Amino acid sequence: MDFLMSADTPNGSGSSSRRKFLKTSGAVVAAVAAPTGAAAKAAQETQALNLSLDLPLLHAFAEAVLPEEIGADGVRDALRDFVTWMNGFEPVAELPHPYLSSVEVQYGPPHPAPRWASQLQALDLLATKRHGSGLASLPVDKRRELIAADLERHDVDGDLPRPAYAGHVAVGLLARFYSRPRAADLAYGARINARACRDLASGATMPEPLATEAQN
Amino acid sequence: MPKVIEADVAIIGGGISSAMVAERVAEDTEASIAVIEAGNRIFDFEDRFNTRRRFLDYGENPYQGDHIPGHSCKNAQSRAMSVGGLAMHWGGTTPRYSPEDFRLRSLFGVGTDWPISYDDLQPFYQEAEERIGVAGEQGPPEYDPRSGGYPMEPLPTSYNLGLAKEWAEKSGIPYWRNPVSKNSRPWRGRRECIRCDTCSICPTGAKYSPDFTFRSLLEAGRITLHDRTMVRRLVPTADSDAIGMADAFHRDDPDDPVTIRARHFVLAAGYAWSSHLLLMSAGGRFPDGIANRSGTVGRFITGHRWVNAFVSVPMRLYPGVYGSDSLLSKRFQHKDDEAQPDGKYIRHDLRIWESDVGKRARLRDDNGNLLLGDAALNDWRGRIETGSLRMRGYYDVIPARESALTLEPNRKNAWGDPLPRIDFVDDPVSAELRGYTEAKIEERFRRILTAGGGAMLNISFASDYDHPGGGCRMGDDPDDSVVDAWGRAHDHENLWIAGAPTIVGSGCNNGTLTFAALSLRTASRLAGEL
Numbered sequence: 001m002d003f004l005m006s007a008d009t010p011n012g013s014g015s016s017s018r019r020k021f022l023k024t025s026g027a028v029v030a031a032v033a034a035p036t037g038a039a040a041k042a043a044q045e046t047q048a049l050n051l052s053l054d055l056p057l058l059h060a061f062a063e064a065v066l067p068e069e070i071g072a073d074g075v076r077d078a079l080r081d082f083v084t085w086m087n088g089f090e091p092v093a094e095l096p097h098p099y100l101s102s103v104e105v106q107y108g109p110p111h112p113a114p115r116w117a118s119q120l121q122a123l124d125l126l127a128t129k130r131h132g133s134g135l136a137s138l139p140v141d142k143r144r145e146l147i148a149a150d151l152e153r154h155d156v157d158g159d160l161p162r163p164a165y166a167g168h169v170a171v172g173l174l175a176r177f178y179s180r181p182r183a184a185d186l187a188y189g190a191r192i193n194a195r196a197c198r199d200l201a202s203g204a205t206m207p208e209p210l211a212t213e214a215q216n
Numbered sequence: 217m218p219k220v221i222e223a224d225v226a227i228i229g230g231g232i233s234s235a236m237v238a239e240r241v242a243e244d245t246e247a248s249i250a251v252i253e254a255g256n257r258i259f260d261f262e263d264r265f266n267t268r269r270r271f272l273d274y275g276e277n278p279y280q281g282d283h284i285p286g287h288s289c290k291n292a293q294s295r296a297m298s299v300g301g302l303a304m305h306w307g308g309t310t311p312r313y314s315p316e317d318f319r320l321r322s323l324f325g326v327g328t329d330w331p332i333s334y335d336d337l338q339p340f341y342q343e344a345e346e347r348i349g350v351a352g353e354q355g356p357p358e359y360d361p362r363s364g365g366y367p368m369e370p371l372p373t374s375y376n377l378g379l380a381k382e383w384a385e386k387s388g389i390p391y392w393r394n395p396v397s398k399n400s401r402p403w404r405g406r407r408e409c410i411r412c413d414t415c416s417i418c419p420t421g422a423k424y425s426p427d428f429t430f431r432s433l434l435e436a437g438r439i440t441l442h443d444r445t446m447v448r449r450l451v452p453t454a455d456s457d458a459i460g461m462a463d464a465f466h467r468d469d470p471d472d473p474v475t476i477r478a479r480h481f482v483l484a485a486g487y488a489w490s491s492h493l494l495l496m497s498a499g500g501r502f503p504d505g506i507a508n509r510s511g512t513v514g515r516f517i518t519g520h521r522w523v524n525a526f527v528s529v530p531m532r533l534y535p536g537v538y539g540s541d542s543l544l545s546k547r548f549q550h551k552d553d554e555a556q557p558d559g560k561y562i563r564h565d566l567r568i569w570e571s572d573v574g575k576r577a578r579l580r581d582d583n584g585n586l587l588l589g590d591a592a593l594n595d596w597r598g599r600i601e602t603g604s605l606r607m608r609g610y611y612d613v614i615p616a617r618e619s620a621l622t623l624e625p626n627r628k629n630a631w632g633d634p635l636p637r638i639d640f641v642d643d644p645v646s647a648e649l650r651g652y653t654e655a656k657i658e659e660r661f662r663r664i665l666t667a668g669g670g671a672m673l674n675i676s677f678a679s680d681y682d683h684p685g686g687g688c689r690m691g692d693d694p695d696d697s698v699v700d701a702w703g704r705a706h707d708h709e710n711l712w713i714a715g716a717p718t719i720v721g722s723g724c725n726n727g728t729l730t731f732a733a734l735s736l737r738t739a740s741r742l743a744g745e746l
Contacts, residue, residue, distance in 0.1 A: 067590045067593040069590055088270075088273070093277075095276065096276075096305075097283060099305075102288050102289055102290050103288075104285070104295075108275065108276070147588065148588060157580065174577075183577065187577070190534060193537075195413055197412040207375070
């Protein structure tokens with residue numbers, strides 16, 4: 001049997017219908033992400049994906065949590081990825097059985113979105129009660145103060161877990177953001193493109209600086 | 217589903233040993249071959265880009281349903297039970313054992329010599345490397361003897377590993393590329409590696425897994441494959457010690473027995489489940505189990521322990537390109553005064569990988585301050601001017617006879633059969649040397665650090681055995697072993713045991729290639745009798 005050709009392109013033939021639907025939904029998100037203003041776009045995305053999260057609120061939240069240097073486009077991109085990730089999440093999924101362990105097969109957590117949504121709403125309420133207006137109306141530094149205090153109340157530690165295990169929506173957002181290859185590229189200033197399939201020889205040289213990519 | 221399975225050769229188990237036996241017997245003979253596997257058939261190759269993506273994004277098992285719920289061996293290495301076995305998940309690392317591994321008693325006065333030598337196994341190592349496709353780099357011949365070259369040239373050394381090699385060799389310890397079953401060019405219908413770096417779920421088929429062999433054999437009409445079929449008992453004939461049949465059932469219809477009849481039975485169910493089936497088959501003229509007149513079925517379970525360290529090194533590395541690639545040194549598996557400076561038995565490998573330990577984004581800095589906004593990215597940038605590496609040494613452990621798999625009468629699977637447990641027990645020689653060995657390996661890690669520069673971030677020591685095997689060990693003496701040097705049971709002329717269960721020791725290297733080579737050696741002898 002020749003397996004050379006059949007692996008050339010990704011193929012969704014074996015996925016569940018739910019996953020196919022979600023993949024399609026993700027494509028819809030990309031299509032509707034027209035430059036018509038972040039809030040309007042966010043509302044569209046929220047509706048399209050049928051999530052319980054208030055996306056304009058999440059956007060305001062993300063501006064305070066994510067690095068400023070990624071700019072407005074970077075925040076939108078990170079949020080689009082985060083929402084797509086949430087929408088593709090399968091609750092209580094079968095996990096890989098750990099090596100060197102005979103424990104019964106483990107399953108993942110329930111969907112984190114409802115918990116995160118309630119945390120966002122609570123932060124928004126807190127902002128209103130403390131400052132007289134919702135989170136989105138506050139300057140970024142004020143939003144960050146509120147979020148930091150909330151993280152301290154949740155006793156978060158320094159390690160970023162897998163996003164689904166994040167007890168707080170800020171940790172979930174950051175965990176997802178920093179797990180993406182482009183975050184490492186930003187930190188290293190180089191086109192590492194971690195976990196990307198690539199031609200065999202290319203990993204043998206030092207990754208090119210990001211500046212080279214920009215010039216191209 | 218059939219109620220009777222008949223074949224010239226019935227292979228029980230569907231992992232890499234089974235694949236090697238099936239392929240070799242199919243090539244050498246016209247015999248009919250039935251492969252019986254208790255787990256599911258997961259022929260999902262065409263979907264692996266998707267399963268890989270979900271593995272990366274969500275941490276999901278890329279081989280959903282590759283186990284049987286509730287059917288576990290306590291303290292076994294893995295829950296994997298499916299067509300392809302643990303070699304679906306494996307990292308594809310394929311070092312050979314060293315010549316010394318086969319002659320511990322003769323060379324070092326410890327353990328037990330195998331009934332075969334490295335030279336006896338060498339042609340089958342070469343054959344296994346050809347079949348599964350191994351890419352490798354010849355190490356120094358005195359530490360890495362080979363009669364022939366690797367089938368494929370090594371994958372190009374990653375940038376990070378190239379720097380790591382220069383750094384480590386300042387210690388005077390030679391390192392070379394660990395061989396891998398990953399294609400550096402198209403090989404036997406599978407494409408070349410494109411460094412996706414998720415080798416446990418290889419989306420291109422560049423890493424060998426046994427499903428490729430089984431699919432090819434099925435397409436050629438050379439085997440029948442009976443998945444979800446659990447064998448419960450091997451039954452000898454009434455008038456001889458030969459195995460006449462096996463009792464089984466299909467998991468979709470467990471109340472309706474399946475009978476397997478064959479001229480030869482090959483037990484290729486791995487080190488745990490092979491011993492389990494033999495013990496489960498006790499009765500009549502064989503009250504202690506099939507193939508167990510010696511009382512050694514399930515005994516001498518072997519493996520090696522590790523010492524693992526993460527180190528900080530004075531060079532900028534870029535983790536994430538090809539982290540599964542590693543450097544190997546067999547310098548301290550050799551017998552000489554530097555490897556065993558105090559005359560005590562100590563043998564181990566040395567490995568190095570790139571690492572991102574201490575080099576990941578985080579939420580708090582060293583003072584416990586929360587890092588939001590630019591602070592987290594700047595904190596990350598401040599920690600990556602130096603790199604991290606992972607160092608590891610597997611050291612040989614001599615198993616005691618009491619290092620054993622036994623049946624737990626009160627722990628049963630869904631069909632009422634007692635399940636196995638494994639208790640690892642060191643031979644007194646290894647038990648006494650454990651602390652010395654671990655300290656010596658740590659000392660050698662520090663020698664490398666001192667020469668190349670850097671600092672130890674953390675070090676840990678294994679509690680149990682890695683890369684286990686045994687339980688049906690081979691030997692010339694039927695009173696002290698289960699199978700002969702070819703894998704044939706001493707007690708049953710038509711029962712063969714392939715691969716991991718038959719090993720005498722685990723040496724200091726990953727075992728899969730050796731299991732494959734032993735299986736091919738067994739198959740070569742079996743084929744001659746068909």
